[in-house]
Amino acid sequence: MAILALKSRPTEISPDADKSGPIELVRYVCAIGAMQSAAAIPRVVPITHCGPGCADKQYMNLAFYNGFQGSGYGGGPVVPSTNASQREVIFGGADRLRELIESTQLVLDADLFVVLTGCIPDLVGDDVGSVVRDFQKKGVPIVYAETGGFRGNNFTGHEAVTRAIIEQYVGPWDGVREQGLVNVWSLLPYQNTFWRGDLEEIKRLLEGIGLKVNVLFGPDSAGLSEWRDIPHAQFNLVLSPWLGLSTATLLEERVHQPFLHIPVVPIGARQSSEFLRQVAEFAGLPSERVEAFIKSEETRYYNYIDGFTDFYSEYWWGLPAKFAVVGDSAYNLALTKFLVTQLGLIPAKQIVTEDPPVEHRDAIRAEFRNIDHDVSVEIDFIEDSYQIHQSIRNADFGHKPPIIFGTTWERDLVKEMKGSLVEVGFPASYEVVLSRSYVGYRGALSLLERIYSTVVSHSA
Amino acid sequence: MTLNLKTSSVETREQRLGTIIGWDGTATQLADESAFSRGDCGGCGGKARRICELEGPFTQGSVCSEQMVECQAGNIRDAVLIQHSPIGCGAGQVIYNSIYRNGLAMRGLPVQNIRFISTNLRERDMVYGGADKLAFAIKAAVERHAPKAVFIATSCASGIIGDDVESVARAAEAEFGIPIIPLHCEGFKSKHWSTGFDATQHGILRQIVRKNPEKRQDDLINVINLWGTDVFTPMLGELGLRVNYVVDMATVEQLAQMSEARATVSFCYTLGTYLATALEQEFGVQQIKAPQPYAFAGTDAWLRELARVTGREQQAEDYIAREHARVKPLIAELRPKLKGLKGYVATGSAYSHGLIGVLREIGVEVDGSLVFHHDPVYDSEDPRQDSLGHLVETYGDVKHFTVGNRQQYQFYNLLQRVKPDFIIIRHNGLAPLAARLGIPAIPLGDEHHALGYQGMVNLGESILAALQHRKFHQDIAKRVSLPYKQSWLAEPDPFALSRGATA
Structure with missing residues (x-):
């Protein structure tokens, strides 16, 4: 595992010109909500350094009362947490975090630990990077991201976690490229209620035209082997209006990987076929297989649409x-x-x-x-x-x-x-x-x- | 001890009651060590009721005081709750909206969204302060909803940067002419979330409850509860008493009239201790000091004390006799079906004391329980409220009695020790683990489900339904892996890490 110089703060989480007003009935959560992004990777466990309620709040609201999706292997309200108290606020929480990471090794079985910080350590100025680097030097698979709630929402927190894994865990590129392998950066896990099924379908479509897919998050990901494989991919596919673009840019800089940005997540035959042709062209795939797959999918799709037409044309x-x-x-x-x-x-x-x-x-x-x-x-x-x-x-x-x-x-x-x-x-x-x-x-x-x-x- | 309503912040549970969140032993030992029976371990420090506490290096996410403020102050029907915090604290709006809507539906009240506003503090506010945003949010709350009161929940962030919430609230109160009530509930300030109940109740007592009630409502009883179905109205109706449900789903006026009531009761002393004690201290509204109303013994004693205080002894005796006659045959039918079953209770502290009594009364074996904290004494300091003492005296000891703030990693070992057929839970995070071990859970979202005489029948029926659920759980148990290391799962002592750290 690579030990790399850490940026003190991910660039995505920057104070904007603050025109933000009060928010009644929230539609996103805070940056530490990205603990569920970490948990969305098979066998990855988040370690939260924050107040006693933060992990519970993020999980219960993002993953439970939002489609009742469940916690996954390593997520949930009971992820390791320092449950920072008065003591950590007054004297700092670095030692407490170190103690928690050490004892986590005794209790939990994970391929990677992702430390996420909340408002408390980010405000009192705990040197979390230094604590985590000590464990990295000992060979513990662990990374950290600064995700204090005031710094951003769970979208920017997701990008911070992704960046942390790429920079601190994935390691340098060995120069090898595998044609036909693609990394997919798309919907935000858990925030998007349907992300698991959607990523499965996106993966199915891309495989259908002959690509091999690192889907990276969710039950259809192979887990960290996919993440280690990221630099080998022929290209990155950013399938969303903006989320994932900073990750693709990061990989372009770090491992000279090209990326294709398609803002419209395809729904329906017209959009899906157009999407597949666009990807195929960028990847240089032979058109016979692509067109054959599109044809078979469209045949099935329009068969059902045909049945739906009766309803759609004459429902009284x-x-x-x-x-x-x-x-x-x-x-x-x-x-x-x-x-x-x-x-x-x-x-x-x-x-x-x-x-x-x-x-x-x-x-x-x-x-x-x-x-x-x-x-x-x-x-x-x-x-x-x-x-x-x-x-x-x-x-x-x-x-x-x-x-x-x-x-x-x-x-x-x-x-x-x-x-x-x-x-x-x-x-x-x-x-x-x-x-x-x-x-x-x-x-x-x-x-x-x-x-x-x-x-x-x-x-x- | 006198409750101090002069200061704007509530004293935490650990300061007032010596609350602990880590302990393992028998229920009798814990009852003995608690203040009600004058226990004192001697070596733990100044306070006489201090119990030796187990503290370990490994901890999993708990729950914070601010969440308990959300679930109380946020569920008052004609008020608004402002969360003075970064957006993440506002995540709780989702769960408490769902709970609120379900609660309203259960009570036959109009279903509507909760009214929570986050001040949405950002990085810039951490430097320059968030007071302006708070003032703006209060104004928005008033303009949008014309509320009868506005509550302000503080947060870890607002507490650390030192925002002067009090001044903003006072200015707004002068401007808008309604109570604007700061609730100091920073998550880091108390090790147990139940301090959040007290914070809410403290604010209500200071700024909503009528200070000089002009009249007394001699047949009105304050019932401190959450969202449960309305079982108190028919029960107290038998005694000619009316119910004033507080805090959840009440109106501001219903909160204000608490000082006019005859007495205060609750379904759980963990929830109600502060408010009930303060109402008696400040306004002479008597707190019913009796075992909690669970199973025959508890419900009988509770009704008799309520009747004594309100002068309705004969009605109470008639009602008790009728209910015994009605319920006993039903329980006699249930008992053979439940015979040989073992239950495990993992809930809030005083609530568990009540539920274990119910289980024993209907013939279910209980030799283990996890409570999320333990209060060695309640605010009344009255031994008649010793809910744990009542349990062990009436129903005998509980061999494995554990205090822990929802530490799932220990729950595995706790269940292995006891091997129950089912568990009863409130709060999330434990049932999913039990489920993956093949053990079904009975989640008591409706906290009144097991209360009173009918509660014994209700719970018995729920157990029989849950046992059928085992098919699902036993199937999934064969298919999933847990994130815990084999070495930890093999550990017989749930507190091995804590004892290692303490030694």
């Missing part, structure tokens, strides 16, 4: 025409694209809620302006649910009841508006999600089932 009791999406840019963009281009629905309001870094916002706006040849959408970036709900109330949904793609926070609003709600993001407390996916060819069919089961249930 009205189907929604206008929709709104409230959610993270990744799913918001993906859903809007699918609903507009596949179903011909009319976007009434799209609100992006994860506070994307300022430098990526214009690119996100541009993607929404280019939804279809005849549809352009102006989005809002809002994080405070009170303002979000006011904005949706003021949107023009015409005379039909609207359908809202949002979260549990929209339950009361949708009742008030007599519309339908599909919970597609954090927090989704009225969804139980195992392997369900809403992306790719197969996920799109599940999504249609969910949308229209909700709609027809109005009279149930």
